[in-house]
Amino acid sequence: MISKLMVCRLFLSLTILSLTPTFAMEPLQIHYINTGQGGSTLIIGPDGTSVLYDFGVKFGDIALVLYLHSALSGKKQIDYAILSHRHKDHYYGYKDMIDANINVRVANFEPDGPELDSSLINRNWYEPASKTLAGKVRTIPVGLVVSLGDGATMHVIAANGRLLDGTQVDVNDENDRSIVLFINYKNFQYLIDGDLGGGTERCSGHETTQVDVQTFVAKTLLNEKLITAENGLDAMHIAHHGSESSTPLRYVSLVKPEVGIVSVGNPNCKYRHPRRDVLSPLIEDVPKVTSLSGSSLSQCPRINRFKALYQTDLGSESCNTMPTGKETLNAGFVSGDIVLTTDGIKALKVSTSGNLFFDGTLSRLGPQCETTYCLDEYNPTGDSDAKTCI
Numbered sequence: 001m002i003s004k005l006m007v008c009r010l011f012l013s014l015t016i017l018s019l020t021p022t023f024a025m026e027p028l029q030i031h032y033i034n035t036g037q038g039g040s041t042l043i044i045g046p047d048g049t050s051v052l053y054d055f056g057v058k059f060g061d062i063a064l065v066l067y068l069h070s071a072l073s074g075k076k077q078i079d080y081a082i083l084s085h086r087h088k089d090h091y092y093g094y095k096d097m098i099d100a101n102i103n104v105r106v107a108n109f110e111p112d113g114p115e116l117d118s119s120l121i122n123r124n125w126y127e128p129a130s131k132t133l134a135g136k137v138r139t140i141p142v143g144l145v146v147s148l149g150d151g152a153t154m155h156v157i158a159a160n161g162r163l164l165d166g167t168q169v170d171v172n173d174e175n176d177r178s179i180v181l182f183i184n185y186k187n188f189q190y191l192i193d194g195d196l197g198g199g200t201e202r203c204s205g206h207e208t209t210q211v212d213v214q215t216f217v218a219k220t221l222l223n224e225k226l227i228t229a230e231n232g233l234d235a236m237h238i239a240h241h242g243s244e245s246s247t248p249l250r251y252v253s254l255v256k257p258e259v260g261i262v263s264v265g266n267p268n269c270k271y272r273h274p275r276r277d278v279l280s281p282l283i284e285d286v287p288k289v290t291s292l293s294g295s296s297l298s299q300c301p302r303i304n305r306f307k308a309l310y311q312t313d314l315g316s317e318s319c320n321t322m323p324t325g326k327e328t329l330n331a332g333f334v335s336g337d338i339v340l341t342t343d344g345i346k347a348l349k350v351s352t353s354g355n356l357f358f359d360g361t362l363s364r365l366g367p368q369c370e371t372t373y374c375l376d377e378y379n380p381t382g383d384s385d386a387k388t389c390i
């Protein structure tokens with residue numbers, strides 16, 4: 001049924017940083033760059049303000065640099081570099097970006113937390129950051145709001161378990177320190193949360209040692225009126241590459257997304273991301289989850305089926321030796337680089353490059369397609385100018 005869909009506020013803030021627009025406003029863009037088993041997401045605001053959230057993995061560096069050269073239209077600098085958390089599948093490509101003469105202008109940010117004394121992170125993150133225009137890495141302030149132009153804003157919702165509404169969740173796992181960013185552009189709402197945990201959930205069978213920060217994030221978004229209980233998010237990052245550690249149904253039921261994106265590589269036999277028991281309930285009317293040891297999804301909070309789920313690459317397709325239910329699931333459109341663009345009023349367009357990799361080498365082409373989704377608040381009926389959206 002999914003394939004049918006495939007056609008090929010003002011808030012409490014600590015600071016508002018603004019760039020003076022020097023050119024005509026463009027649509028808001030969110031690029032999921034296929035760098036392999038890790039993450040790298042480029043956000044470009046209507047006024048051209050750019051935010052790179054994570055920098056991919058070893059071997060993904062060439063893909064990242066090539067992609068940035070193209071997506072930044074030869075600008076050779078980004079405004080904000082934000083490391084979600086200090087794991088190498090998220091910071092590894094940073095040095096290569098700096099070595100390729102792509103500078104960082106405003107800030108290099110990371111979450112606070114115990115210092116990591118590792119030559120790998122020093123060499124690939126802290127040292128190259130100190131050579132940029134923005135200078136050395138700083139702790140991101142929760143509550144920071146960055147203007148992206150035309151009323152679009154980026155909000156720092158959480159970092160290191162500290163939330164915008166003052167809630168503090170005790171976290172010990174580096175994944176759970178992930179920085180959470182919320183993008184608001186008129187009728188469009190999007191959230192990215194790195195490898196943040198959602199805790200164990202008996203009804204869906206999710207088992208993890210990570211704690212539940214995601215549900216507190218959802219409650220904060222609602223409490224601060226950044227999303228409404230009715231409409232929720234339009235698009236969301238599927239945290240931790242589709243790991244069982246994240247995306248519990250109690251969280252999804254609160255944020256109500258329509259489109260999900262998984263950043264995942266091929267192969268990743270060690271992790272078997274993305275997990276079938278995580279993705280299946282999001283996109284199947286009758287989830288094909290069979291080994292959740294007596295659990296019953298009917299006892300979980302109800303969610304609406306996603307309109308679509310995209311994943312940057314195949315995941316651990318070649319190493320499915322686990323019992324059904326714990327294996328990987330290529331349930332999303334396996335799409336290569338994924339670009340979301342929106343005017344913030346009517347629609348969200350999702351375009352895919354089909355650039356798939358195996359061990360860092362371009363291996364084959366997946367589907368290249370473009371689909372347009374109506375934003376929650378937009379009603380195409382009666383709009384004579386309506387673009388086709390689903």
Ligand SMILES: [Zn+2]
Pocket residue numbers: 038039087089090195240241
């Ligand atoms: Zn990761």
